[in-house]
Amino acid sequence: MKLGEKRTGVYICTGCGIDSLDIQKLIEIAEREDSVKICRTDFFLCENTGIIKEDVENENLDAVIIASCSPRVKTEKFLFDLPVERVNLREQVVWSHPTTEEETQALAEDYLKMGIAKASKLEKEEAEIKEVNKTILVVGGGVTGISAAVEAAETGYDVTLIEKNPYLGGRVAGMNRYFPKLCPPACGLEINFKRIKNSERIKFYTYAEIERITGYPGNFDVTVKLKPRYVLDKCTACGECINACPYERPDEFNYGMKNTKAIYLPNEIAFPLRYVIDENYCKKDEGCSKCA
Structure with a gap:
């Protein structure tokens, strides 16, 4: 022109x-x-x-x-x-x-x-249609994150749910009762845990943190760092390891008011139902193998 x-x-x-x-x-x-x-x-x-x-x-x-x-x-x-x-x-x-x-x-x-x-120098740009990744990333596995993940999956989207703790449920999982029905947390959480477990569209990662996000809207690349549980996937949560473990740690789930063993189940309704070893209190480096 x-x-x-x-x-x-x-x-x-x-x-x-x-x-x-x-x-x-x-x-x-x-x-x-x-x-x-x-x-x-x-x-x-x-x-x-x-x-x-x-x-x-x-x-x-x-x-x-x-x-x-x-x-x-x-x-x-x-x-x-x-x-x-x-x-x-x-x-x-x-x-x-x-x-x-x-x-x-x-x-x-x-x-x-x-x-x-x-x-005077602007030119009309033709729209460029790019392939969009429709997978939804939900950060935080509390009640809000769980609800968002489940509802998005039920509308047809693939969902990845990331939670930094070794269990889903957030603060509600630690409550005795919650308002207004004064139900124990297991009431509502177990229903949603079942929905997550039965959904083919939801992938969830506990004991995980986002390390890096790159890309742009519609095409993000997310790097997730998984913390080791030091417990085999075939763990059945039988509880025998607790009886064998001689070491204790402060129980942060109960605000440090009591102790758990160095190998522990995060809470009574933990999802996933898998034990975790606290590497800061476990003495495996000193030759202890009693829970293994």
Whole structure:
């Protein structure tokens, strides 16, 4: 496209205090540019975008400049099938500078000139459809995380659930009763544990932490670090290892008010039902193998 071939429309909103500027000067600046084919003003531009759509069709515009509020707001109002450049005259000019000073008018004029210059180089980008990974990652295996994972799976999504503790259930698993029915935690948790166990769409990792996240929305790569339990997968939770273990550790599940053995079951309704060895208290490095 040669210089001067661009067909740009400039639309200046005069609401929200922008009318304190010399709007006529802004219009004159816009109309002096060869690429600008039409310039309009409106007090409620965000509510009257129909005039822009008509001009795009009737004037064969290939770019639009919206001189109004911040591009962070009213985004959906100014979506058109062509390049759009937002010039912020509200937050960056009249709301943040004294409107009685000449420098404020000059600032508005400079912003408009920069917007027109940028719009003259904008080209319409064709949409690129990329394959999206629809697997949902849920971080945290408390009641909220469990509910989110189960409900997402039941609507047809694959779900990966990550929990830093060696069990699911979060704080609710440690309660005696919970409001309003004053039920023990096993009431609600066991139902959801069963739903997780029976779901082919949910993969869950306990005793795990997220180490790194890379990528972008729709295609994230997540690296998960699994902590070792030091207990074989074939553990049946028979409890004989507790009787054999001679060493104890503070029970953080009960806020340190009692001790457990160095090999322990996290709680009575632990899911998954597997024992864990606390490497900080186990003496296997000193030759102890009584629980193995």
